[in-house]
Amino acid sequence: MIEFLSMGKHTAFVYIAYIFSIVVLLLGYYLPHYALKKEIRIKNDKNNKNK
Amino acid sequence: MNISKIANLKFFYTNTRKISYYMSFFVMILFIIGIYWGLFIAPEDYLQGDSYRIMYMHVPAAWLSLQTYMVMAITGFIALVWKIKIMEIISIQCAPIGALFTIIALVTGMVWGKPTWGTYWVWDARLTSELILLFLYIGVMVLYASINDKRQAVKITSLLAIIGLINIPIIHYSVEWWNTLHQGPTVTKFDKPSAHTTMLYPLLYMFIVFNIYFITVIIKRVRLGIYAREKNSKWMEEYTDD
Secondary structure, three states: OHHHHOOHHHHHHHHHHHHHHHHHHHHHHHHHHHHHHHHHHHHHHHHHHHO | OOHHHHOOHHHHHHHOHHHHHHHHHHHHHHHHHHHHHHHHHOOOEOOOEOHHHHHHHHHHHHHHHHHHHHHHHHHHHHHHHHOOHHHHHHHHHHHHHHHHHHHHHHHHHHHHHHHHHOOOOOOOHHHHHHHHHHHHHHHHHHHHHHOOOHHHHHHHHHHHHHHHOOHHHHHHHHHHHOOOOOOOOOOOOOOOOOOOHHHHHHHHHHHHHHHHHHHHHHHHHHHHHHHHHHOOOHHHHHOOOO
């Protein structure tokens, strides 16, 4: 398994680049996703209070 | 389908929820395939060894950083001239996505630079102009956030985006106009690309996947932008699917 994952002497560089990119791409997706959910929840809470 | 209908905020918001949901799964699967292809199937480079595999994240992110800026400037121009609301929202929502692509391109470039050039950073034309692109994206976001009247804010950020367009050909041609440590074009030499097809195909595949990711995220961000603007409108009050 380790041999399969090995990138020779550049293993650390390759995986750091990939992991960083994946984390940033996930952030790019989930930030607006949860921001919208939060906005909707705030609006609904407000509406429920007014009722 | 009528374009004016898609440009309608209500139509866009109510019809893209499911599309965005399914595209998220689709793009995730495509990314897994692309990452596996780039890391384990593409052959090792005879000169750079395995470090060149960073290219499959670095290059599409760099291309998308330029492409996203062009979308931001073009939609900003349309918003400025024809005052189409959805174009205003698309234009401003491009900035955070473009900034993310630029950050990926810069950081993966630095991580690739260390084993290849022996340094993380040099102030050469390509790297510096790409850094200026990041500052342009940040400038657009900060400017938009600092103005209370959002329709007025979009006019000003659109102008900044249009002026900043001058940086795009500078980034693209920097490796030809100046002596840079960054390598010259590899893929865009369409008559004779210097990468072998076994390395080139996963790169083109990842470019397509990054584009699908961009569409998925821009739909999400535009829905967020529409909600922020229209949350007090009658149709939004009546819409209960979210």
